Amino acid sequence: MKQSRRTFMIRAVAGVAAATVLPQVAHATTEKLSESDPYAKSMGFKLNHEEVDPAKYKRWTAEQQCNKCQLWGGKAGDEYGECSFFERYTPSGGWCKNFKAVKKA
Numbered sequence: 001m002k003q004s005r006r007t008f009m010i011r012a013v014a015g016v017a018a019a020t021v022l023p024q025v026a027h028a029t030t031e032k033l034s035e036s037d038p039y040a041k042s043m044g045f046k047l048n049h050e051e052v053d054p055a056k057y058k059r060w061t062a063e064q065q066c067n068k069c070q071l072w073g074g075k076a077g078d079e080y081g082e083c084s085f086f087e088r089y090t091p092s093g094g095w096c097k098n099f100k101a102v103k104k105a
């Protein structure tokens with residue numbers, strides 16, 4: 001079957017659009033959050049919850065860490081999981097001031 005010039009152009013544009021958008025979508029969901037990220041900094045994010053300054057973040061307790069937060073998508077034993085707040089991966093032992101304790105059943 002012979003391809004028309006119009007069909008070729010539509011497919012070419014769709015291909016370029018997909019190649020442009022898809023890597024950004026994948027990037028947004030797999031990138032690890034950095035402490036140097038400006039928004040992470042403003043939220044007091046730490047890769048290691050034991051490095052949180054309790055004088056600055058008075059709500060913080062030693063039990064608070066990403067793997068005990070409602071917004072963390074990792075499973076038990078995972079080193080990293082996706083934080084739905086930052087839309088980045090955070091370590092199980094990380095922390096930020098948006099911590100929301102998992103409700104106990």
Ligand code: SF4
Binds near residue numbers: 070086095098099100
């Ligand atoms: S919102 Fe929760 S999972 Fe995300 S960085 Fe803060 S403490 Fe960790």
